[in-house]
Each structure stands twice: as structure tokens, then as C-alpha cells.
Amino acid sequence: MEEILDNYIRFLVSLTPGHFIRLFWFYIFFEFTRYFVIEFIILNLAKLSRYLNRNKYDKAKAEFLFEYPLISILVPGKNEGKHLHKLVNSLKEQTYQNIEIIVVDDGSDDDTPIIGRSLEKAGKIDLFLRNEVRGGKASAANLAYRYAKGKYIVHLDADCSYDRDAIEQIILPFYLDDNIGGVGGNVMVRNYKESLATTLQAIEYYDTISIGRRVTSYLGWYRIISGAFGAFRKDLLDNIKGWDIGPGLDGDITVKIRKLGYKIYFADQAVCLTSAPKNFKILAKQRLRWDKSIIRFRIRKHRDVLSPNKHFKFSSFLSFVENITFSVILNIKWYIYAADMLINYPSSILNIFITNILLYTFTNFLKYILYSLYRNRSHTKMYEFLIYIPCMVFYFGFYLRVVRTIAHFQEFVFKKSYEDPWNPIKTSTHAKEMGL
Amino acid sequence: MEQIENNIEQQNNIITFKGITFYVIEHLDSLNINETINYHAVLINGKDELFIRQIVKRIRSHKNPNIYLKPVFLLKGVNIIDPLINQLIDGTLFSLDQIPFIKKEVEKILTKNEEIQFTRQISFEAQMIVKIITYMYSREMSTLTPIPYYNSDVNYTYPPLSVNFGHTEEYAIFSIFEQAEYDGIFTSEFVDRIYLCSQCSNGRMSYREVCPKCNSSNSKTDDIIHHFPCGYVGPMNDFTNEIDDELDCPKCNKRLRHIGVDYDKPSVIHECLNCSHRFQDYFVKAKCLSCHHDNSVEQLKSKVIRKYKLTQKGIYAAVNGFVTTSKDIEEIVGTVKYDTFKTMLKYEIERLKQTEGSSNICAIHINNPNEIYSVIGSEAQKGMLKDLVRIIRSNIRSADVITFQNSSTIVLSMYEIPKKSATRILAEIIVILERLLKTAFKGVEIQFEINVVQLDYKISHELHLHNLTKDFT
């Protein structure tokens, strides 16, 4: 132990700036520059623009509340009956009340039909539709959408809960800009205290996802409207006739809206709390599905965005490149970096490893503390999360990276997502045949 | 006098066969049901079901046991499908020649009827219970089975009981059976469940599936189609085209080929043609045919229909023609149970064997309970009995006890005083009672009979009690 420490101090002393760049190029150029410096600058720009446009926000809100449009809230799902009561009650608390709630039960085999029917009877749900045969999440959403009468469609997950003004906040952006076609809500973790896995996810949602989406939204690159909380213009959904089959339908519908020439906006003040997977095993399954769907929808189904044609739009293209860079190319680059170090500096590998961990941890602390100045809402005390920050380097750097690598490998080589039990086989086989 | 065949004689509407007289009913017009009391049995001569039903009902719903227990036969052997009639007649003849064949049956019923003693009942429930069980005893029925019946407002009929009610009052049978079962006259068994109007307790209803929003039953139903390749879901209507019968997907324009392969129908949806509301689950409403109230099915009163078997206690009560339901006298304070009274009497007689002395038992009998009870109703009856007991109590010594032999006969002890004193005290009580009842129940004249018996250690307590009340009407 002492020997390792001695060795490490000698390594640090001998480090020249040129040498530092050569050994930590990945951290310096990708992680620090892109995911801290640039992000931080843009975050400030976003805040500034929000401040300068504050009159516009007030005007939008006035216009929205004057028009007071009907909003259809769609809640598709299977075996979600147990959550319905709480969900309906949390929607009753909303500041905006011109809503209709449509719940679709996608072939549940538990008490969902009984619960749903009784809520419908009690007038707490406007329409409860049940498919006796499961058709998958997209078909459930499509059935709900087919009978929706609202001007805007809000897509919810039954097991989430919502801030009192969440519906108002997620619809507001449509009145800021006629070119906004879809709005994503800000998803946070409700059960952050449940386990280490949920705490780390809470920090991830808090930092990377929430802040990251504010940045990409400002740049016009915002990619995926979360299925847990998203809003769409009904006329645009009519145009593309609803959701295509998943997984990854959330990302897919966003791409389609972008293709129609509309913007996607992130409403950081429209807050929704979700229950995160409570252990690393379940989390791995969830992330495998998400990561695979990125490949499937970005690269296979919507490859036309990469080549100039009638759908071409520069921001879509950038969003695309950015997404692929982040999730695929970045992943490959990291392996290149690892190989570079292993081949060229095999004797210093331990020291490089330690330094990287220290650098990342330092950045994570810095980001966490600095970004907390930009958050509108925090649902826990800052310092409660601080002690977990050192874990984040392992969470991001190893756990999520390994999961992502497996996902990409499976999807590129085997097109595994078509076999995902998340969709019924009858629909997946069709999607595979058509190369979707 | 006309001789039909050997031993069958007919004179006007009376037929006699070997000492058995039959009263023949052919018309409703001149019918005086009370006349049947003078004959052994009744023959109904007619083909019209309505006519037959009316006669049967008038006989079986009569208050007088000599009429409602009368053997009744149908002449001309028409095929009656009305179960109420079928259950309440004792047989069918094809012609008068067949009278000899029913002689035995008539005699059997008459013998049974003779075994039955009749006492007047306090409550309406008790009267009805006596009617059922005496009829069952007379006809050797051990079980009363409900029959589904289109003429019944509660969907089932128990003929010997139901015949006493107009169809709007039939709901009353449930409380009568409940009371009888509670008092151990019957044991019961589940048969079915019925649903009755929440407003008027009628069981005849028109059930409809209606729109949950506006209650209209004017709606149309469409299949929901799910197109697998593109995930589109919508009603069948979305997929139809104007050219041919094929179905085309409105999202991806593909033709639907084969159910289960490229599409399926996961559910159906109804659309209300009155208010355009869409829904999957109808409300079911039940419109009452009697009061027109449109019940939601949750509102309907549910009742269990049971079949009832006579217990030993029930048979005993039938023979005695008397039922004291617990409802009648159970809550009257200041009294002891009749059995307790008997035990105490037994001990008193034992005691008298050893010691000299005079002890008495007395009885106060209400002579016209039916008249009174039909006027004042069953709640007031109980009040009246309570008053009686209170007044008696305050005029006798605390060591003496009071009991009800039945709801119209009060028995009390007056031990260790001379018979003369007992008679005097009793007479005083009666004066007070009459005065009180006259003010409390105007227009009702209560007639009392009283009796005092001095105890004699040489005879049993049973005989004492018999002697005490045997002369009451």
C-alpha cells in the first residue's frame, strides 16, 4: 500500500503538462470540455435567455390560461391498477383542471380492470379502455390517443406522481413558440432513499439528465421526451397517426415530430417523480432496453436524417450526431483510449487509473455543487447526496458503460430488441420484417 | 234429487256421496264463500283459469280455518298450468263419476283438519304462520318449496302463504318467514336470490344496458382493431374504405390480411347515439314495471329465496293451531316464561302436600283479541300487553308471578291467600284494566274473561292449568 502511494506521488511529480494531456486526453477533451465547460457555458446562456424573455413567458401563460384548452391525459399500461388511485388523486390536485383522463389497460391479468372500471364509474377517470389481449405499450397509447378529444396530449406513466403545476408547466411552452411540437417533463427519482442504486440514479437524473436536457433543449438538440411525462400537440399526432411500436417509442415519436419540422422543448419546471429500479440488476435490464432502442431507432429506422433529403433539418442532424456521439462513438472512443493506455503506458496503468478516478470525482463534485445554483426545485437536502458523489465515477464509468457496451453489441450484431419480451411477439416480428 | 250413479246424488249445487257433501261452484256471481263451511269439500266446475284462480284464492285466503283448509277439487279436468292453482287444489276430476276415487283423499284431509285446534293469534305474522303450518299439516307437506311464478311481484310464490296477499303486498312474506324461522317453526335452505325495486319492492323489472353518462340504451358497438406493423389502434370504422369490403389501415395504408397475423381485435367500444359518449362498460339499469323507477343494479334490494321445512316444534304448533312468536311477548317486562311458571306451580303443589294453606292460580283472557289486534296493529298490541302486565303487577304481591299462556291469556299466581281474596283482587284488577283501556284505545271494546282455581295437591299442575283456561272461548 505504502509502495503504491510512493509510486503514485513520484508519478505526479514527474507529470509535465504535455505529458498530462497525452495521458488524459479522453478526460480533458471529452468529459471535461464537452460535459462540463461547454455545458456550463450553455447552462448560463439558457438562464440568461430565460431571464431576458421573462415577459414572453408571462404572455404565454396569460394566453394559455385565457384559451384554457382541453388537455387529454393518456395513461397506458399493463397491471398498473394499483397505482391508479394515487395517480388520479394527484391529478385532482393539479392547478390546471380542464383535463380528461384516459386510462388504457393493456391486457392486465390482475385487478386493473376492476379498479379502472370503478374509477370510471366514480367519474374519476373519464374513459377507461381495456384491451383483453395485450398489444404492447404503443398500441395502448394509440388506443387512448384515438379517443382523446383534447388540443394537447399528455402522456403519463401510472406509477409516477406530479407536482401541482406540472400539467400547466408542460403545456406552457406550446404558447411560447408555435414551432414547439413536443415538450418533455423533468423526471426525478422519488424513491432515492430506497437503496444505493436508487440514490445513484437520483443523482444521475438530477445532474446529467435534468441539466443535460436543459442544455440540449437550448441548443435545439433535445432528443427523447420521456414516456413518464411528455406533452404533444394533438394535430401533430394526428399527422403521424400516433406511436409506432417500441421499445424506444418515446425517442421515435420525437424524431418523427422533428421530421415534421417542429421543435422539442424540455420543461425543467414540469416535475414528475418516478420510482427508479431498486437494484442494479433491474436497472441493467432497463438501461439495456433504452440503449438498444437508441441504435434501433437512430441508426436503422431514421437513418434518413443523416443524409440530406426533404426531411433534412440541420438541428435534427446535429441532435442526431450528438446523440450517436454520446452513446455510441463516445463509448467506442473510451475503448480506444483504454487500448492506447494499455499498449503505450502499461507500466503506469495503475497511476493513470487512480488519476482518472480522482479527476472524474473532482468534476462530479464541481458539477454537483455548481449546478445546484441552477436548480429550481430540489426534493432533498444537498448534503445528503454529497457523500455519494465518489460512487458516481464507478456508476457512470463502469456500470453504465458495461451495460451500454453489451446493449450496443447485442443490437448491432443480433438485433436483440426485436425479441424484447416488453412487446408481444406478434408485433415484434412485423417490425423486424420491415426493418423498423 | 238426482241419482247420477251408485250413491252419488246431486241436488242443485250440492253433491253427496256416501255421507260426504260437495259444494259445487260454477259461477262467481252468486257465490257466497261462507256457505262452503257447511260442506265437506268444494268442487270447482269451470274451464276458465282466471275464474278458477279467483275461487281458489278466495277459499285459501279466507280467515276461517274451516274454509281455508277445505278440500278443493277441479271438475272437468282442464289442464291448469298456473302453479298457484295447482298447488292449492287437492285434485282434478274428469267427471262426477270419479267422485268415489277422491273419497279417501277428502276423508284424509278432514281427519287431519279435525286434529287441529285453533286459537286466535296476537300478531298478523302469527296468524299467517298458523295458516301456513296448518295447511301444511293438513296436506301432509313437510316442506314449503318456492315456485317461480309470473304472477308474483317477488318472482316466486309460496302458494299457501302468497295466496293471502294482493300482488303489491307480496313482499310481506319475507318478514313472516324470517319470524317463523327465528321462532323455530321452520328450518330453511337456500334456493335462489332475487332482486327487488329499491322503491316499491317489486321484482318485475326490465333490464337494459345503458350509456353510463346519459342512461340511454340507444347505442352502437364497434370492434377495436390493432394493426401490428404500425401499431395503429382504432375502431373498425377507421379501417373501412368506400370502394370495397376490405379493411385498410389509415396509418400505413396496408390492407389487413389475416386476423392474429397482422392485426387483431383486442376489444370493443360502444358509442351512445344519444350523447356520443364512448365507453366499454355499459351500466345495467333495471326499470321497475310497477312504479317505473329506473334502478341501477347496485340499488336493487337483494333477497334470498329459501325453502322451508317444518320442524317438530312447527308440527306441534300446527296441531295446536297456535303460534306465539317471540315478537309477541318476549319483551314484556315483569313476566316469566310459561315453562318457568309451570315449574314454580309444580313446586307450590308439592309444598301444599306438606303444609296446610290455600294457594290459587288465576287467568285473565282477552275474549276478542282478533277484533282488537286487527284494529290497533301489532306495535300497539305489545304496548297494550305491557300496560296489562304493569297494572296486574302493581296489584299483586311481589312473590307472585305473571306469565302468558298465549298472547291473549295471562296466567298469574296468588299463593298463600284464600280463594275469596284472590277472586276479589282479580275483579279489582279487571275494573282498573277496563277503565284504562277505554281511555287508551278509543272505539275498541275489550272483553275479559277471568277464572280462579284453588290449588289441590291431589291433582297435577298440568290439569290445574287445563281447568283454569278450558272454559275460555
Ligand SMILES: [Zn+2]
Ligand atoms: Zn397500419
Ligand SMILES: [Zn+2]
Ligand atoms: Zn349517452
Ligand SMILES: [Zn+2]
Ligand atoms: Zn318499483
